[in-house]
Amino acid sequence: MRDRVVVKWGGGLITEKSTMTTVRADILDRLAEQLETCLAHDLDVVLVHGAGSFGHLKAKQYRLAEGRINHQTFEGEMSQDEAVEEVRQDMLTLNSYVMEALTKRDISAVTLPPHQWASNTGPDFTGDLTVFRDAPSGIVLVTYGDVVKCDGEAEFGILSGDDLVVRLAVELPRVKRLVFAMGGVDGVLAAPPVPGEAQELLHTLRKDRAFEGSHATEMDVTGGIGLKVDRGFQVVERGIEVMLVSGEHEQRVADACLGRTVLGTSLLA
Ligand code: IP8
Numbered sequence: 001m002r003d004r005v006v007v008k009w010g011g012g013l014i015t016e017k018s019t020m021t022t023v024r025a026d027i028l029d030r031l032a033e034q035l036e037t038c039l040a041h042d043l044d045v046v047l048v049h050g051a052g053s054f055g056h057l058k059a060k061q062y063r064l065a066e067g068r069i070n071h072q073t074f075e076g077e078m079s080q081d082e083a084v085e086e087v088r089q090d091m092l093t094l095n096s097y098v099m100e101a102l103t104k105r106d107i108s109a110v111t112l113p114p115h116q117w118a119s120n121t122g123p124d125f126t127g128d129l130t131v132f133r134d135a136p137s138g139i140v141l142v143t144y145g146d147v148v149k150c151d152g153e154a155e156f157g158i159l160s161g162d163d164l165v166v167r168l169a170v171e172l173p174r175v176k177r178l179v180f181a182m183g184g185v186d187g188v189l190a191a192p193p194v195p196g197e198a199q200e201l202l203h204t205l206r207k208d209r210a211f212e213g214s215h216a217t218e219m220d221v222t223g224g225i226g227l228k229v230d231r232g233f234q235v236v237e238r239g240i241e242v243m244l245v246s247g248e249h250e251q252r253v254a255d256a257c258l259g260r261t262v263l264g265t266s267l268l269a
Pocket of ligand 1: 011049050051052054055056059087091144145146147158159160161162
């Protein structure tokens with residue numbers, strides 16, 4: 001039986017984060033090549049991708065992460081319901097670029113949009129993982145951060161890819177490791193990057209260090225890394241390796257997936 005790896009391609013890596021709905025096709029192509037390397041080395045892959053500029057900008061404008069907001073006029077012409085539909089549509093578009101990058105390399109992949117099978121937000125979201133569990137070896141199952149239905153007054157909310165990876169890594173059998181591929185950084189930095197100054201990369205990270213004093217807040221400012229580290233520790237605690245690496249350098253994602261020594265941050269239980 002082949003081992004599995006869960007990989008998250010960050011939204012800031014696969015899209016131009018500040019330009020609405022713009023994909024980084026060259027990066028997608030290189031990531032797909034590395035995924036192919038994993039499959040060729042007898043490793044099954046579950047792929048989760050983030051939203052970047054296909055999700056966050058509009059979701060923020062219409063406050064979709066807060067759920068239903070009554071009596072609020074939003075800047076722009078849409079209602080929240082219309083914004084939910086548009087963000088889902090934009091995410092399907094981003095997902096189609098991801099699938100295209102995979103199928104161009106003859107990788108067999110199946111996509112499972114969360115708004116069709118998941119509800120509620122956070123790492124304890126509701127949703128049946130049977131399809132992921134029963135996927136035949138060699139088939140890549142793909143899912144992503146999305147707007148999902150929520151119970152109660154919220155009605156809808158944002159289910160992040162960083163939450164999806166927790167349940168996928170912990171609940172699927174034979175998962176060896178979880179790898180976060182990120183844009184703009186080599187891993188977790190000791191402090192937020194300052195232009196022109198050397199960055200101190202933390203090669204390993206223990207939970208107590210990550211959340212000391214103002215440290216965690218500073219890391220959050222560096223682009224959502226606080227959430228990845230937090231979710232990563234939930235996975236490490238279950239005996240699964242977790243690595244955060246740059247997705248912009250040749251081979252690092254494949255090396256991390258295959259358990260080879262690579263520049264990045266390894267989380268320690
Ligand atoms: O980029 C966010 O997913 P993430 C999903 O994985 C949306 O946190 C729609 C903003």
